[in-house]
């Protein structure tokens with residue numbers, strides 16, 4: 435009496451409803467991971483995500499082996515590989531936890547039907563969200579487009595419950611397996627040198643990150659979360675994306691903790707839920723403006739050389755360059771700085787938000803279709819509950835406000851480290867020093883480009 439447990443974006447043993455349900459109903463299970471990036475196209479995992487996945491799969495495999503099991507790794511079409519394993523092991527059921535992206539939903543619906551057609555029981559569970567995207571609706575039974583009422587609704591019904599424990603032993607049927615190394619997830623040119631020092635992918639790493647945050651940072655979260663030089667946020671985003679920890683588990687820990695900062699942190703998990711809600715109800719938004727009024731926006735012509743300077747952190751605007759270099763070096767960027775670099779690309783350079791979303795997709799270890807789409811559309815002004823079109827971040831005043839002593843800029847743009855705290859946010863005011871530092875002049879006039887963006891948004895208003 436065997437069942438397959440198909441791991442996907444739930445790379446953990448504790449608090450895993452599909453795994454627990456399979457173990458409760460079957461004597462023996464086969465944990466399986468099918469590598470099928472083509473099934474996630476056009477958003478197949480980028481380079482930084484593949485790095486994370488490699489390490490997270492290894493961590494899961496180690497944890498399974500410690501319980502008498504092992505991860506069966508396959509490479510190919512999910513349905514074909516699951517079918518082969520069903521035949522090879524005599525399994526009667528397949529269990530998995532849901533993924534809420536458009537391509538994954540379409541695939542999973544087909545797979546569920548195909549398995550049931552041949553008499554195999556197929557069961558799916560929620561392991562990734564506080565609430566299913568279809569469970570929260572407006573008074574007129576539609577999806578929300580504005581965060582605050584969405585969050586009020588979700589918050590009122592949220593009842594954190596204790597996590598399911600990790601199973602002590604996992605009786606497993608053996609079957610042929612490939613190796614994680616054979617999936618070739620690590621980059622051939624090792625640009626990931628800084629990742630090892632910054633991250634511990636896997637369930638134990640997620641646990642350590644949560645404990646560090648609860649011990650050291652949650653009390654000051656409401657104020658420190660906006661200061662990019664501090665470790666004031668949880669850095670749980672890649673762990674949450676790969677399902678190494680459940681948001682419900684975090685909500686439960688918050689409920690037990692006695693400290694400030696809880697509501698404000700829970701609200702950020704609410705943004706994650708809201709992003710998933712939006713992508714589920716507006717699946718076109720991963721590719722196109724969520725708000726169609728912006729289809730008329732006059733983006734500037736594609737400017738690959740300008741985009742390259744942005745990607746490399748050579749724009750001449752220190753806070754923007756610091757963020758882009760932090761991203762390249764560690765696979766992560768602070769949220770406040772994500773907003774600033776995205777605003778600079780979409781509003782000052784007037785490049786389409788998808789140009790930035792694709793770069794983030796390849797370079798973020800937490801690249802997540804729902805959060806990335808929503809983050810870019812919100813900043814560009816094209817999304818739901820977006821920043822008003824006329825609010826164009828001024829990266830200089832933002833830098834002065836959130837990095838007052840220049841510590842963040844100094845860390846990531848070391849050429850500027852000798853410049854005093856007052857000038858570091860606008861070093862071009864002293865061109866001679868700037869030349870000595872080897873740092874470029876700003877690639878664009880911030881005030882003039884802001885005016886051009888506003889004129890573009892005016893054109894959208896008049897056309898609609």
Ligand code: FAD
Nearest residue numbers: 667668669670671702705706769772800801802805806809
């Ligand atoms: P914390 O402040 O500790 O927050 C806890 C968790 O809440 C995060 O791990 C994340 O899961 C969730 N969260 C926090 N802020 C947001 C938010 N604004 N929207 C949605 N969820 C949020 N987040 C991703 O996980 N993946 C992405 O690909 C991604 N792309 C982004 C692109 C842009 C242009 C912008 C502006 C934001 C993006 N974000 C993305 C949201 C946010 O920047 C990150 O979730 C956050 O910086 C992760 O750091 P943390 O775990 O320390 O956050």
